[in-house]
Amino acid sequence: MSSPGRGGWQGLGLRCCALAAVLALAACATTPALQAPARLGLKLAPASLGANISLQQHLTVERNGRIDQLDAAVEVDQQQFNMVGLAFGQRVLSLHYDGQTVQSWRHPLLPSQVRAEDVLEDTQLTLWPLAAIRQALPAGWTIEQQGLQRTLLLQGEPVMVINYSRPTPWDGKVELNNLRYHYRLTIESVSDTAADDPVSPNPAAPTAAP
Numbered sequence: 366m367s368s369p370g371r372g373g374w375q376g377l378g379l380r381c382c383a384l385a386a387v388l389a390l391a392a393c394a395t396t397p398a399l400q401a402p403a404r405l406g407l408k409l410a411p412a413s414l415g416a417n418i419s420l421q422q423h424l425t426v427e428r429n430g431r432i433d434q435l436d437a438a439v440e441v442d443q444q445q446f447n448m449v450g451l452a453f454g455q456r457v458l459s460l461h462y463d464g465q466t467v468q469s470w471r472h473p474l475l476p477s478q479v480r481a482e483d484v485l486e487d488t489q490l491t492l493w494p495l496a497a498i499r500q501a502l503p504a505g506w507t508i509e510q511q512g513l514q515r516t517l518l519l520q521g522e523p524v525m526v527i528n529y530s531r532p533t534p535w536d537g538k539v540e541l542n543n544l545r546y547h548y549r550l551t552i553e554s555v556s557d558t559a560a561d562d563p564v565s566p567n568p569a570a571p572t573a574a575p
Contacts, residue, residue, distance in 0.1 A: 405506060405517075405524075407486045410464040412443040413497040418535050419557040428548040439488065448484065460484055490517060491527055491541060491552065492534050 420439040425432060436451045450458035457472040460481045469481030490498065495510050502508065507518045513532070517525040524545045530537035541550040 404483055405486055405490075405503070406482070407489055407498070407501060408462070408467070408482070409489050409493050409497055409501055411441050411446045411462065412464070414441050414493055415497075417442045418492075420535055421555045421557060423553045425551040425553075426548055427551075441492075446485065446488075448488070450484075458484070487541060487543075487550065490515075490525065491539055 418439070418441050422437045422439060424435040424437060426434075434452075438449045438451075440447045444463060446460070446462040448458075448460040449456060450460075455472075458481070459470045461468045462485055467481050467485060471481075490508075495508060495515070498508050505520050507521075509516045509518065513529040515527040515529070516523050517527075524543070526542045526544065528540045528542075530539070535554050535556055537554065539552040539554070541552070543550070
């Protein structure tokens with residue numbers, strides 16, 4: 366196999382840098398020193414989603430006037446969460462979580478600041494039921510829901526605002542606005558299979574907070 370030329374390696378490096386912006390989930394790497402850098406650290410059991418889902422997603426990140434895109438495949442069942450990220454036709458990130466341990470693979474040129482735990486956190490904040498998230502929040506954190514808008518707060522100050530286009534979070538478009546790390550993530554999802562929910566018709570659908 367022939368080695369890529371200098372231009373090829375440079376192009377690959379640029380593409381992986383673009384992916385870092387796409388995921389935007391390692392935003393703490395570019396957070397000002399005076400701003401609290403800590404992420405929430407949310408890790409919910411896959412079973413707490415209350416449904417089995419298989420999704421194809423198109424992600425768009427807007428940050429500092431720049432727009433980047435990524436395709437992803439997400440599968441969740443009672444035992445595990447799996448995600449594969451593709452950029453420019455190649456796999457650049459994979460993530461497996463069994464409720465105990467996060468296992469991930471990244472392209473060698475993907476910046477180390479892109480953390481699988483942050484990818485998992487944003488996905489769970491978007492898809493998981495409000496009650497499951499509330500039970501896992503550390504002290505000082507709260508989450509509220511009004512209609513199709515979900516807000517994550519720290520000490521009463523909004524940190525993240527999520528807007529849904531449909532009641533079921535894995536259908537249609539979701540816009541996640543991270544106020545702490547200053548990025549907007551738009552997720553367009555298409556379900557490969559119908560959600561399998563033995564408990565209720567729509568356990569993870571956004572519902573207004575009491």
